[in-house]
Amino acid sequence: MVVENTNTEILKVEHLSYTYKANTQPTLKDISFKVGKGESLGIIGLNGSGKTTLSYCLCGIIPHYLKGVMEGNVFIDGKNTRQTPLYEMSSKIGIVLQDPNIQLLMPTVEDDIAFALENHNIPREEIKKTVYQVMELVGITALKHENPNNLSGGEKQLVALATVLALNPSIIVFDESLSMLDDLATNRIISLMERLKQSGTTLIIIDHTCKALGIYDKIFVLEKGEIIRRGTKESVLEDKLFLEKHKIFL
């Protein structure tokens, strides 16, 4: 019997803790939260607060690649990430990594975007069409024959974003994806995020400078591996005393 997931929640994190193999102290400590389908969550926090580590847990890099100690569970659309192969998860949740160098492996930009699609056995003609569409969307068509290694940091971020968009996942995690972009590219990607949100994509935006503030429905503040504040964007950001105390300058 197939049990359908009729719940509107698409992401659930339950008592998640993580300790890197090299460390004795946990980087994430007993984190629990839920995100509904189509909701946009902003995560802010100082350097080293655990934002990237949390993003690795959401998309399955932890525990599938990084072999520290993970406690608790992450469910994507009802499926426990521990038991779901990364290949299967990548069509549900895509991540634009903070360091795009890890994400770009092929000799040209267009090959890199096509790569993930080829792994999903999509017909060649459809792959070509999708690659062209996402390059246009992100504004990198002129770079299609370039070697990703030879691009600037911001250009690499855009290519990494295109590789994720090509798979059209239900959830996209952006880990500081606007950090190296100029104003033109930042505005383009923020309006792309708006369109994704309107079309029902769930967005998790790690963005310590809050450039994409307009898009968040709710916001979490992470400090030393714990969520120290959560709520609507307005409720968190209008608490100036809290922001000042935790050195959050927007």
Ligand SMILES: Nc1ncnc2c1ncn2[C@@H]1O[C@H](COP(=O)(O)OP(=O)(O)OP(=O)(O)O)[C@@H](O)[C@H]1O
């Ligand atoms: N590969 C690793 N091995 C051991 N410890 C690590 C590793 N990566 C991160 N850590 C630990 O986890 C902490 C949080 O790192 P993380 O990258 O998640 O923070 P962040 O909030 O994303 O920071 P930033 O704003 O600088 O991107 C680090 O301070 C470090 O102690």
Ligand SMILES: [Mg+2]
């Ligand atoms: Mg980080």
